[in-house]
Amino acid sequence: MDFNLDNMNFSDIIQVDSLNPTLIHNIFGLNLDWDWITSIRFDVNTHNHWVWGPISLRTSVAATVYDCLVSSDPSPWPGWNYIWKLCVLPRIKTFIWKLAHGKLPTSDYLYSLNIGPPTQCHFCGLVSESASHIIWNCYKIVPCWNSLCASFNLDFIILTGFSTSNWLTSRFTSKISDAFFKALIASIAWIIWKDRCNLIFKNWQPKYHTIYSRAWNYCRDFFKSIGKDIREFPYPSLTSSPWSSINLFTDASWSDSSVSCGLGFIAITNTGQILLAGSMKSNTDLPISAEIDAIHFALDQCISKNWSYNRILCDCPGISGLLKHFDSCVA
């Protein structure tokens, strides 16, 4: 490479009316669609528009470009929007997004990129591993999907369309809400994927028969916390449990432009079990005030549950400085 990335500007990759193929080749390598790249032309005299503005506020470049690409599709698949509206954690939405795009790093996908050997399904060992097989069709996990249909009194025939992601755009009438049902499907698929990865990388044997109940409990806990500042986790009673103390981890983020802040905490037992997690928005004048508010928020929750805590862990050195050199005027 004969260029300096540190001093490179975006304009360097643009020649008069096209991209600089030599520079792009040096940066990204050969694994690109060169017919398409060399066909790109720029004309500064015709209509142009900003894909992302010079000031990005509460957004990311990736999100802005993604929105631009989606909006440029004359008839986009409506399922893309449904993915981001699923009532699940963001990591599960991202997982479903990759699954719908066919970009999960399964054996057949990595092999298609020439960066991995073809391998059999790690669950059954009978057919080559693909996302469609491992999430929807492997005989080891089909009982999970059958349990889903049985619980909701649905015909098993609906499962045949799940691999095409039609479950995102379909409307299910069930004894529980449509949103919960879709969250459950997404969670089952995600747990199957997690079990597959744990089998490969940690040699943990999958517990196929618990996948459905784990997904159900996960969704139940998530739905219970919607609209609340806190999320509780199942925990044993203080008198009968093997844990003896609680550590509180708190943190806060603060923005000087809006003086708004985000407060968060996690309550964890000395044995590493998460008991409670919380987050909320607030407003303070100073970042250290936000850190104090986060501690206050965590302590309020502990007091409401009659919990006594052992330690408070906070990454703000100003807090410990304030405690060591307590000044009632400052405090």
Ligand SMILES: [Zn+2]
């Ligand atoms: Zn299989």
